[in-house]
Amino acid sequence: MDRRQRKTRKAIFSAFTQLLARKNYNEITVQDIVERADIGRTTFYSHFETKEFLLRDLCGELFGHIIETAMGLPKAHYHYVACEPTDSVFLHLVRHLQENDRSILELLASPNDQIFLGYFKDGLVKMITSQYAAEGRLGKGGLPEGFLVNHMAASFVETIAWWLSRGMPESAEVITGYFLATVEPLL
Amino acid sequence: MDRRQRKTRKAIFSAFTQLLARKNYNEITVQDIVERADIGRTTFYSHFETKEFLLRDLCGELFGHIIETAMGLPKAHYHYVACEPTDSVFLHLVRHLQENDRSILELLASPNDQIFLGYFKDGLVKMITSQYAAEGRLGKGGLPEGFLVNHMAASFVETIAWWLSRGMPESAEVITGYFLATVEPLL
DNA sequence: TCGCTAACGAACAAAACGTCCGATTTGTAC
DNA sequence: GTACAAATCGGACGTTTTGTTCGTTAGCGA
DSSP: OOHHHHHHHHHHHHHHHHHHTTSOGGGOOHHHHHHHHTOOHHHHHHHOSSHHHHHHHHHHHHHHHHHHHHHTSOTHHHHOOSSOOTTOHHHHHHHHHHHTOHHHHHHHTSTTHHHHHHHHHHHHHHHHHHHTGGGTOOOTTSOOHHHHHHHHHHHHHHHHHHHHHTTOOSOHHHHHHHHHHHHGGGO | OOHHHHHHHHHHHHHHHHHHTTSOGGGOOHHHHHHHHTOOHHHHHHHOSSHHHHHHHHHHHHHHHHHHHHHTSOTHHHHOOSSOOTTOHHHHHHHHHHHTOHHHHHHHTSTTHHHHHHHHHHHHHHHHHHHTGGGTOOOTTSOOHHHHHHHHHHHHHHHHHHHHHTTOOSOHHHHHHHHHHHHGGGO
């Protein structure tokens, strides 16, 4: 990809992220984006068909990265889900958010949190399906596997959202412990 | 309220609901609404300041009704959350959705499901807070009360969403049982 | 019946959309 | 370094939506 394209794309993502952090998605116009990104209107449309495509691509990059990182962890981190949060892949995810991806945290706590929590959950469903379900570790409680996978992903996302909504007073270990406490009895 | 006002308001809600059932909220214009409702453009704006206010009012009526019905149930239905779904207030909610509020189900399974699931969850948080937390029944698992309330509401909403997404193959009793299984160990 | 007011519809300016094109700048390959 | 390719720019465009104004018509309720 051309350096000019990379630069423009980055400027658009940056501007869009800044706007999303404090304004409703619906109220953000292409005008706002190109002004803040300081690019020509035509240029925007040569990169993204619509605002929706921009959102899709942005989320793909943000969550694609974090989920792939998690899925690339050694298998050991996936084994003992429960009891001690230490080394759980979910603790890694929380730490990753806290340390590396502050922009994701901003978005997950923004007026547009629903959108991003949804994307986050979708990524988690993929991760959980491939890492847990494949090992046959689910379904011990008489609940269907699909239900459990969905429940785990949703519960993690909700835990993060609850944590963020109050300003993250708990440590990563504690909040991971809360989450694990909700799913451990089901596995 | 004037009969004319009631009629107009009803027509707007009806048109909006129909549109929401098959089109993204963002893509629905005031133009679409007034055309389908067959009312004058001016009339719409005399009833609702913006599309957002219309959404707020609609959700208030839909979920206000269902939540208030649930909160008006005899206290007995709130006591034994777990084990047998029979007579649980959550089973009542599921049945209510299934039998009386098909339009809510349509919206909860529409392209705009996130919006309505969010409103639904907010209502549930209120209900759970007033009915359970007041009795001091929460927090047995060492988890904070606020966390548990949020988790219960979110888990119920996610269960309903999962159920709807596959066409509601399970009975109301079974799906309520799934939900109760996720929260029972925490109480 | 009569007064009040909701609904109508035409028209309006302002803003955003998405697209065109010609000119200019900037990467990249040679 | 040069030359070609392509990305960006910026102005302009027709269209659509928005939210408002105003005079008229129609219907409700006392």
